[in-house]
Amino acid sequence: MTPPPTSTPPPVGAVRPYTVIVGLEVHVQLATHTKLFCRCPVKFGAPPNTQTCPVCIGLPGALPVLNETAYYLSVVTALALNCEIPAYTKWDRKNYYYPDLPKGYQISQFDLPMSCNGWLDLSDAQGRCSNRRIRIIRAHLEEDAGKSMHDEIAGRADTRIDLNRTGTPLLEIVSQPDLRSSAEAKAYLTELKLLLTYLGVSDCNMQEGSLRVDANVNLHIPVGSGTPEEIIETPIVEIKNMNSFRAVERALDFEVDRQYREWQATGKQKGEMPKQTRGWDDIHEVTKPQRSKEESSDYRYFPDPDLVPVTTTTDQLEAIRSTLKELPAALRLRLITDYGVTPYDADVIVNQGRTLADYFLAVADQCGDGKQACNWVTQEVLRSMKEGNLTIESFPIPSLELGRLIQSVQAGKLPRSRAKEVFGVMLEQILDLDTTLSRLGIQAVDSGALTDLGRELLAANPKVVADVQAGKEQAIGALVGQAKKSNPNVDPGVMRQILLDLIRQSAG
């Protein structure tokens, strides 16, 4: 049963009469010092045209040589994305004319990319999407182009070109069209970025262009009432110019509605018009058609004769695989199984980045209690970071001191009721645990002293003892209050337990 097309799009949150099909192309700048095929630096923000050489600006006779580190980082990433790494890969020229591409071609990889057929798993502990395995078609290396600037406000007739970025190493990661919503697209990007930063292969800074996203989107619309249902596919649109994950989400939402309306109005299907490129306008929150760089996108790829192929042996791959850093998914699992953290909290900790995860691990290892460490890190530490606009790198309480604080509570040296106060002082006055405890006059009350105090109180209050023995356990509260009055270091929870134990012993 298929609802007929209607003149208005379904309200947000309603069941939509179509399936959203999204594939993402992510370009990530690899964390090298130099460019992909020459040794010019890739430092961001350098004065224009000060980081170029005959190779990257395409002067005749210059010879490109592959950056060893860029290749290594691409293999590391591809392995982490479960890709196959063919034994043989080569370089191709992608030909097009544009002022920011001085050679007239981009060195890329066409038919024999350095990796293919991988996947990235999305988990749903925080309820952002369902558990999904998103397949990766390929990841390949290519060089970046320069930057064009057109200053329309000043009314300049010229476009200015800065070629510093030309030749910067990029890894293009292409997903299958496996994503089914804008939320899934965002979840994929978030997990991919997290994986890349855990690996240390890129800083993934979107503001500086280290991570760029293009999206291919269309709709599958079931029509008619036959079984199996007939599916109509709308024309695929590529969306560019999305400068944040939030922009990706909004651009996809806009484009999905636009395509559905367009299909209702025109009935145009995939194959009936050429693939369209649209740019996301962040201010007006719409996608607009872009004039394509090439009237027909005929890049006339051919093997680059200046660069020799690269071969990789299984032994080399296994050697690299053995040095792979722990991936976010594996760390989440470790927090759950080895530290007793809930899947939700494991997600919260791991998604904050490797440094916060390491902080948690150090706290937990120091105090020996993963759950307590998790409570403190996900509540007090994250809240304090947010309130004080702090990063974990600049957080004033070292992990070992927080671990010792938790230990002190567990050992009864620090009343649980005063632990947050101690944490607050350590944070604000940047003090270690011992100094804070002595400044606050918090001294360890050993259990012998507590037991003596308990005996005194019980002896002096036979009515309370009688009430408790008669089943009114809450009567003990009055004695806990007296204990705290006589010694502010008494932990109410511990005191209460000692008093109850003493009454039980006397009864037994």
Place this chain on the structure above:
Amino acid sequence: MKIEPADVSKVALLARLDLSAEEMQAMAAHLSGIVGYVQQLQEIDTSGVEPMAHAIELRNVMAKDVVAASLSRDAALSNAPRHDGEYYLVPAVLGE
């Protein structure tokens, strides 16, 4: 193989060349000659032969990721038809 003026027109567009009608005709003849010459290779039976991506047997030529000197900006810009001392200047590119 015969190269038609329509083929030349497409290649000229991709290469950003503005050719007159006579030049199109001449180019079509020249290109037909070149492609026809290379086409003789089609007579060879290549079944069972691995496609060759490179004529040289070398593999894995790589350089360390260590910064070397770039060109000075003045030197880099000196070959450009137009520049403002900081940037290359080109005719306005619209529809970025």
